[in-house]
Amino acid sequence: MKTIVLFNSKTGFTKRYAEWLGEMTGCTVMPFEKAVSLDLTPYGTVIFASWFHAGMIQKLGSFKKMNLNGKNRIVMVTGSNPPGLAETDTAIQNNFKNDGEKYKVFYLPGGLSYEKMGIGDKIMMAGFRKIIKKANGEDSDMYKRISHSYDNTSKEYLQPLVSYLNSL
Numbered sequence: 474m475k476t477i478v479l480f481n482s483k484t485g486f487t488k489r490y491a492e493w494l495g496e497m498t499g500c501t502v503m504p505f506e507k508a509v510s511l512d513l514t515p516y517g518t519v520i521f522a523s524w525f526h527a528g529m530i531q532k533l534g535s536f537k538k539m540n541l542n543g544k545n546r547i548v549m550v551t552g553s554n555p556p557g558l559a560e561t562d563t564a565i566q567n568n569f570k571n572d573g574e575k576y577k578v579f580y581l582p583g584g585l586s587y588e589k590m591g592i593g594d595k596i597m598m599a600g601f602r603k604i605i606k607k608a609n610g611e612d613s614d615m616y617k618r619i620s621h622s623y624d625n626t627s628k629e630y631l632q633p634l635v636s637y638l639n640s641l
């Protein structure tokens with residue numbers, strides 16, 4: 474059964490995970506925009522890879538509208554948070570309020586890249602830093618974490634997803 478990863482990535486962390494998954498499993502990897510003109514018949518498993526933006530998984534709505542009847546549907550989402558935070562679980566639940574049973578979801582720690590962010594996102598992050606500074610202080614872990622670019626990606630975070638794919 475063939476697997477395809479459709480990725481939506483702005484600053485590159487999600488794309489990197491999608492490409493690593495391609496190397497690790499031999500699955501097809503493609504930008505999400507190309508999926509509109511693609512015949513997905515050969516694929517039994519479709520993975521949508523995207524990123525958190527103010528709690529929302531970017532372009533998830535478009536992915537949910539795709540006709541994937543009878544296929545395994547997986548969502549892998551990157552974010553700036555380290556793995557294992559309860560707030561990430563809550564954010565995932567909020568993105569799958571009425572249809573959670575249709576999708577298997579995996580969170581992958583991404584990072585922050587101020588160099589590659591769009592201007593709108595830079596402004597949003599500046600506002601977010603201001604709020605965190607006021608609420609938690611300049612010395613808080615959160616403030617320090619979001620005040621600069623960083624990269625938390627690691628191939629090992631893909632292992633649970635690879636194991637799940639092998640179990641299908």
Ligand SMILES: Cc1cc2nc3c(=O)[nH]c(=O)nc-3n(C[C@H](O)[C@H](O)[C@H](O)COP(=O)(O)O)c2cc1C
Nearest residue numbers: 482483484485486487524525527528552553583584
């Ligand atoms: C404006 C903005 C809002 C973000 N909101 C969240 C968020 O709510 N939760 C989170 O974990 N990460 C958040 N992030 C971090 C991104 O999800 C993270 O950088 C992601 O790995 C980017 O993926 P990409 O490099 O594939 O574009 C945000 C980043 C930006 C620029």
